[in-house]
Amino acid sequence: MSAELEAEPTFVDKFPEEARIIRAAMWGSFLALTLGAIFGIIQTLHRTGLARPFSSVDYYTFLTAHGVFLVISFTIFFLVGLFTWAVVRSLDRPLLNTKITWTWYGMMAVGMTMTGISILAGFTSRIDMSADVLFTFYAPLQAHPLFYTGLVVFIIGTWVAGADWFRTWLAWRDENPGERIPLQTFMVLTTMIMWYIATLAIAASVLLFLLPWSLGLIESVNPTLTRTLFWFFGHPVVYFWLMPAYMLWYTVLPKIAGGRLFSDPLARVVFVLFLLLSTPVGIHHQYLDPGIAEGFKFISMTNTMFLLLPSLLTAFTVVASVEYGARRRGGTGIFGWLRALPWRNPAFTGMMLAGLMFAAGGFSGMINAGLNINYMIHNTIWVPGHFHLTVGTAVALTFMAGAYWLWPQLTNRPLYSPQIGLAQVVLWFIGMALMSNAMHAQGLLGVPRRTAEPEYAGFEYPMAFGGFEELNLQLAIGGTILFVSTVLFIANIVITSWSPKASGLARPLPPALSGPEDAPKVLDNLRLWVGIALVLVFLAYALPLAGIISNSGVFGTGAGTYPVWIDVPTAVAERALAVVTGVTATLVNAVTGVFTL
Amino acid sequence: MHVHAYEKLWLALAIVLILLLIGSVTYGAVGPGIAMVADSQDPVDPQALDEDDRFAEPRVEQVGEDEYAAYVEAYQFGFDPDPIVVPEHSTVTFYVTSPDVIHGFQVVGTNANTMVVPGEVAEITVEVTEPKEYGVICNEYCGSAHHAMEGTFEVVSEEEYEEWLDENQDGDDTEGGAADEDGEEGEDA
Amino acid sequence: MTVDVSRGGLLVGLAVFGVIAYELRTVLDMLGLPLPLIPYMAGVFVLIGLIVWVISIKGGWRTEPRGEKTS
Numbered sequence: 105m106s107a108e109l110e111a112e113p114t115f116v117d118k119f120p121e122e123a124r125i126i127r128a129a130m131w132g133s134f135l136a137l138t139l140g141a142i143f144g145i146i147q148t149l150h151r152t153g154l155a156r157p158f159s160s161v162d163y164y165t166f167l168t169a170h171g172v173f174l175v176i177s178f179t180i181f182f183l184v185g186l187f188t189w190a191v192v193r194s195l196d197r198p199l200l201n202t203k204i205t206w207t208w209y210g211m212m213a214v215g216m217t218m219t220g221i222s223i224l225a226g227f228t229s230r231i232d233m234s235a236d237v238l239f240t241f242y243a244p245l246q247a248h249p250l251f252y253t254g255l256v257v258f259i260i261g262t263w264v265a266g267a268d269w270f271r272t273w274l275a276w277r278d279e280n281p282g283e284r285i286p287l288q289t290f291m292v293l294t295t296m297i298m299w300y301i302a303t304l305a306i307a308a309s310v311l312l313f314l315l316p317w318s319l320g321l322i323e324s325v326n327p328t329l330t331r332t333l334f335w336f337f338g339h340p341v342v343y344f345w346l347m348p349a350y351m352l353w354y355t356v357l358p359k360i361a362g363g364r365l366f367s368d369p370l371a372r373v374v375f376v377l378f379l380l381l382s383t384p385v386g387i388h389h390q391y392l393d394p395g396i397a398e399g400f401k402f403i404s405m406t407n408t409m410f411l412l413l414p415s416l417l418t419a420f421t422v423v424a425s426v427e428y429g430a431r432r433r434g435g436t437g438i439f440g441w442l443r444a445l446p447w448r449n450p451a452f453t454g455m456m457l458a459g460l461m462f463a464a465g466g467f468s469g470m471i472n473a474g475l476n477i478n479y480m481i482h483n484t485i486w487v488p489g490h491f492h493l494t495v496g497t498a499v500a501l502t503f504m505a506g507a508y509w510l511w512p513q514l515t516n517r518p519l520y521s522p523q524i525g526l527a528q529v530v531l532w533f534i535g536m537a538l539m540s541n542a543m544h545a546q547g548l549l550g551v552p553r554r555t556a557e558p559e560y561a562g563f564e565y566p567m568a569f570g571g572f573e574e575l576n577l578q579l580a581i582g583g584t585i586l587f588v589s590t591v592l593f594i595a596n597i598v599i600t601s602w603s604p605k606a607s608g609l610a611r612p613l614p615p616a617l618s619g620p621e622d623a624p625k626v627l628d629n630l631r632l633w634v635g636i637a638l639v640l641v642f643l644a645y646a647l648p649l650a651g652i653i654s655n656s657g658v659f660g661t662g663a664g665t666y667p668v669w670i671d672v673p674t675a676v677a678e679r680a681l682a683v684v685t686g687v688t689a690t691l692v693n694a695v696t697g698v699f700t701l
Numbered sequence: 702m703h704v705h706a707y708e709k710l711w712l713a714l715a716i717v718l719i720l721l722l723i724g725s726v727t728y729g730a731v732g733p734g735i736a737m738v739a740d741s742q743d744p745v746d747p748q749a750l751d752e753d754d755r756f757a758e759p760r761v762e763q764v765g766e767d768e769y770a771a772y773v774e775a776y777q778f779g780f781d782p783d784p785i786v787v788p789e790h791s792t793v794t795f796y797v798t799s800p801d802v803i804h805g806f807q808v809v810g811t812n813a814n815t816m817v818v819p820g821e822v823a824e825i826t827v828e829v830t831e832p833k834e835y836g837v838i839c840n841e842y843c844g845s846a847h848h849a850m851e852g853t854f855e856v857v858s859e860e861e862y863e864e865w866l867d868e869n870q871d872g873d874d875t876e877g878g879a880a881d882e883d884g885e886e887g888e889d890a
Numbered sequence: 891m892t893v894d895v896s897r898g899g900l901l902v903g904l905a906v907f908g909v910i911a912y913e914l915r916t917v918l919d920m921l922g923l924p925l926p927l928i929p930y931m932a933g934v935f936v937l938i939g940l941i942v943w944v945i946s947i948k949g950g951w952r953t954e955p956r957g958e959k960t961s
Contacts (some may be wrong), residue, residue, distance in 0.1 A: 152927060160848055161843075161845040161846075162847065163848075164842065164847070167842075169864070186813050201850040213896030222739065236845070238842050242802075242803050242841075243803075244801065244802050245801070245803075245842075245843070245844065303784055305902070318814035326820070327802075327818050327819055327820060327821075328818055328821060331803075331818075366705075367703075367704075367705075367708075369858075370704070370708070391737060392737070392738045392739075392814060392815045392816045393738065393816050393818065394738055394739070394740060394741075394742065394815070394816065394817075394818055394821040394822060394823035394824075395740050395744070395818060395819075395820075395821040396739065396740060397740050398736065398739040399740070401737055402730075405723070405726060406723055409719045409722050409723050410718055410719060412714055412715070412718070413719065416711070416715040416718075417711075417712065417715070418707075419709045419802075420707075420708055420712075421708075423705075424708075425704070443895050443896075443899055444898075445896055445899070446898070447896060447898035447899035447902045448896060448897065448899075450896070453898065453902050456902075457902070457905075460906070463905065470722060473722075474722065474725070474726050474729075475729070475730070475737060476726060476730060476735040476737065477729065477734070479813075479814045480810035480812050480814075482805075482807075482814050482840075483805050483807070483814070483816075483841055484807075484840065487768065518818060523870045526898060526901065530901055530902060530905045531906055533906075533909070534905055534908070537909040537912070537913075539911070541913060541916070543811050549809075549810065550807065550809035550810045550811075550838075552805070552838055552839075552840035553809070553840070554840075554841070554847070555842070555847060556847075556848045557848040557849075558848070560836055560838060560851045561851065562836050562851050562852070562853050563809060563834070563835065563836030563851075563853070565809065566810045568919070568920075568921055569916055569920075570915070570916075570919060570924060570926075570927055574926070574927045577927055577928070578927055581931075582820050591860040598869045603813070618703055620770075622703055639859070651740065655740060655743075655744050656744040656820050656821070658844045660820050661744045661745065661746045661820040662746045662747060662748050662749070662820070663747050663748075663819040664747065664748055664800075664801060664819070664845065666777075666801060666802050668844065668845070689760070
C-alpha cells in the first residue's frame, strides 16, 4: 500500500504551474488571516475593557479591517486556491491558459490591496483617506473611493476565475463527451453560478451608486436601496464561504476518515439547493428595516427555513461517510466506532470539530431567522456569536484543517508538526466555544455588536448568565486562545516551507460509494438550475426593490453624505449649534408669539 | 438514485423541523400579534425634518386613552427626546427617524428594537407596564462616537408623569396638556 | 488493559467534554445557582486532570497504531 503511495505523483508533481498559483492564492489567504487575527485580539481586549491602548475611534478601523480581511480576503483567496485544485484534480487536466489564471489572481491581489490601503490609512491623519465603514459599508456612511474601487477590481477578478474554471471544464467536456461532471468540478461550477447571481447586486450598488457618490458624481444615494442590494449579495456570500468547506467535508473528510463519500448524487442535490436558495433569502438580514413591507420579510423567512435543508442533509451524509470509514478501520458498536477514527490527524479532527460547531451555529441561526424572535437579538453581540461559529469555525477551521491535508501535496513537504496542528485545532475549538458562548449570552442581555465600548453610563445590563463583566472576561479568554491558535497555524505552515522535501505525500481521493452514475442526469443540467435560480431571485426581489424605488426613489429622499473621516468634535459642535438655535427660536416664539423658524 | 432508509427518515425529520419553525414564527405573528417593523410610514426628507411636524420637535404625545406616540430622532450621537418619558400601563408607538446616517434604536433588555434609516420612519408599538427605567442604545454603527450614543426610556407612575408634564410644559409638549383625561386629545399620528 | 482510545481521540474527547462541562455553568445559573467564572473554569481543568489520571492508572490510552495509514 505505501509502496503505491511512494510511487504516486503528488498534485505538484503533475501540475506544477497550477500548484504555484494555488500556493500564491493560499499565501494571500494566510496573510489576510494573520492581519485579521492581530486586529481580532486587539478588538477583543479593547471591547471587553481589559486593555485599551488604542482609542475607541481607531477601534472602528480595526473592526473594518478585521471584517474585510477575514471574510473577503482570507475566505475568498482560499476558495480560489481550493477550487483551482479541485477542478484540475477532478478533471485531471491543466487549466486552459495560466496567463488568464495569473490575471485574475493579480486582479484579486491588486483589488484587495487597494481596499486594504484605504482602510489602514484610517489609522493616520497624515493621509486623508479612510474607510471606517465596516464590512457592510452602509450608506450614508461613506468611504474613500479607493475602498469601493478595490472591491470592484477584486470581485471582477473572481468573475474571471469562474470563467477560467468554466472554460477548462468545457474543454474537458469536449474531450470526454457523455461523461458526468466530476463531483468536485460540479461543486465548483454550481458555487460560481451562485456567486455570479449574488454579485450582480453588489456590483450594481457599488458601480451605479456608491462609487460615483464617493467621487462626488452623484449627490446622494438611497440608504434602503443600497442596503437591500448589499444583503442580496450578503447572504449568498456566506454560502460562498461555506461551500468550499462543504466540498472538503464531502470529498476529502471521508477519505481521511478511512472511508468513502456515502452518496455522490446527494452531494449534487445539496449544491443545487444552495444554488437555488442562497440568494432569495437576503431580506432576513433586514427584518427590522423600515421601508420594506412585512410580507416580503415573511417570504424571506420561509425561504430561509427551507435553506436549512441542504445543511441538515450534509450533516447526515458527512456523519454517515465518516462512520463508514470508522467501521472499515475496525470500529464497532453504536457509538464505539468513534474511537476508531484518526483523531491524531489534525486535518480530520479540525474538520470534525468544525462540523460540530457548525451545528451549534445552525441552531443560533434558526433563532436569527425567526422573524419576530429576531427582535430580541438583532444587532446585539449574539449575531457575531453566531457567525464566529459558522464562518469563524465551520469555514475557517475547515480551511485550516484542509490546509494541513493539502499543503504537503502542493509542496512535496510534509507538515512541520502534526502534533502542534492537532493542538491548534483543539485550541480553536475551545477558544471559540468560550468566546461565542459569551457573545450569545451577552446578546440576550442586550449588549450591542459593532461597538468599541459596550458599557454605558445611563444603565446597567440585566444580570443573567453570570453577568456582563464575567461574560466579558470569558469572551476575552476565548479570543486570546483563538489568537494563540492562529499563531500556531501560521507558524506551522510557514516553517513547513523550510522542511526538506519528501516523497509519498500523494493522497488520491477514492470514488463515492454511490457514484455519479446513480445521480439523475437532470442534476447536471446547469442551465435548468440557473433558470430556476433566476426565477426565484426575481420572485424574492423584484417587488421589494420596486417598492423601495417607488417609495423613496432611486437616489433616495435626500440623505446627506457622511464621510467617515469627519472628526467627532466637528459633529458635536454642529449638533450643539443646532440645539442652541432651536432653543433660542422657541424662547423667542414664547416671548413674542411669533414663529421665527 | 438510491436513498438509504435512515436518510429518508432524516429528510422527513428535517422537513418537520422546518415546518415547525415556520409554524412557530407564524404563531408569533398571528397569536400574540407581533408585527414587524415595515413600510407603514411614508418616506421623509432627512435633511428637512424640521418641516415635518412630528420631528421638528421630537416629543411624546398622548393620542388616546392610555395611548401615546413618541416621535424620536436618532442622530450622531444621541437620541431626542432624552429621556423619553411615558406613563405606566400604556401603549406607546415609537416613530423613529434619523437626520444623518443609519442608527439602531433598542430598549435594552426588551424586544423593542428597530433600524433607523434616514429617509424612512420606523414605527413600532409596545406595551409598557410597571414603572421602570430602561437604557436606549444605538446598536448600528454610525460613526466614531457610536459607543457613546445612548438615551433613556422611562416608564413612570401616573403622578410622576403629570409632574413631568408640568415641568416640561413650556418645552416640547404643547399638545395634550394633562395626561389623565379621557378622550382623544391631541392629534392622531 | 488499556482504555481503548488513542491519545488524539482522548484529547478531542476531553476538549468536547470540557466545553460541555463548562457550559453547564450557564444551565446552573438558569436554575438559580450562579457560580463565579474563574474558579469554575479552573474546576473544569482539575476535573479533566482527574480523568486523565484515572485513565493512566487503568493502564493508559491506546498507543499501538490500529491499522492507521498516514492520512
